[in-house]
Amino acid sequence: QVNLVESGGGLVQPGGSLRLTCAASGGTFTNYGVGWFRQAPGKERDFVGVISGSGMTTSYAAFVKGRFTISRDNAKNTVYLQMNNLKPEDTAVYYCNVIDPYGTYWGQGTQVTVSS
Numbered sequence: 001q002v003n004l005v006e007s008g009g010g011l012v013q014p015g016g017s018l019r020l021t022c023a024a025s026g027g028t029f030t031n032y033g034v035g036w037f038r039q040a041p042g043k044e045r046d047f048v049g050v051i052s053g054s055g056m057t058t059s060y061a062a063f064v065k066g067r068f069t070i071s072r073d074n075a076k077n078t079v080y081l082q083m084n085n086l087k088p089e090d091t092a093v094y095y096c097n098v099i100d101p102y103g104t105y106w107g108q109g110t111q112v113t114v115s116s
Contacts, residue, residue, distance in 0.1 A: 002027040002105045004096050009110030012086055020081040020110060022096030029053070029098050034079040036070060038092035038112075045095070051079060063089075086114045 008020040022034060031053035039045040049060040051070040058070050067086075072079040079096060093109040 001102060002029065002098060002100065004098060004105055004107035006094060006096055006107040006110040009094060009112045011113045011115065013116050014087055014114055016086050016114070017082070017084045018086065018112060020083065020094055020112070022079040022081070022107060024077040024098070027100075028074070028077055029079075029100070030074040030077075032098055032100050034070075034072065035097040036081050036094060037097060038090075038094045039109075040092040043092075046092075048081070048094070083112070086112075088114045090114050 003025045005023050006020060008018060012018055033050050033052050035050040036048040037045050038048050047061050049058060049064060049068060049070050051058045051072055055072045060068060067084050069082040091112060091114050093111050095109045096107050098105045
């Protein structure tokens with residue numbers, strides 16, 4: 001049904017920035033919230049933040065501390081995670097997530113590595 005693909009990850013130095021993209025195909029996620037999660041090696045998958053279907057409301061985990069911003073362009077079926085002032089502890093695979101009336105959908109994840 002709805003396919004999600006994350007992209008934009010890579011290797012970045014501490015203090016650097018990355019913008020991750022979550023793109024949907026096979027359906028639109030207009031009017032549905034989209035969440036971002038991350039999972040570091042040996043750890044559980046943790047909530048990062050979420051944006052409402054309209055894009056008017058966002059909510060973030062405490063560790064974000066104002067460094068991350070989620071935005072969306074519903075005309076393009078795309079949600080973004082802008083990450084600034086990255087820290088080594090941000091190293092993880094980042095996933096986007098959508099829940100609609102028919103199920104819960106995850107992308108394949110994109111690797112973010114923060115290291116000097």
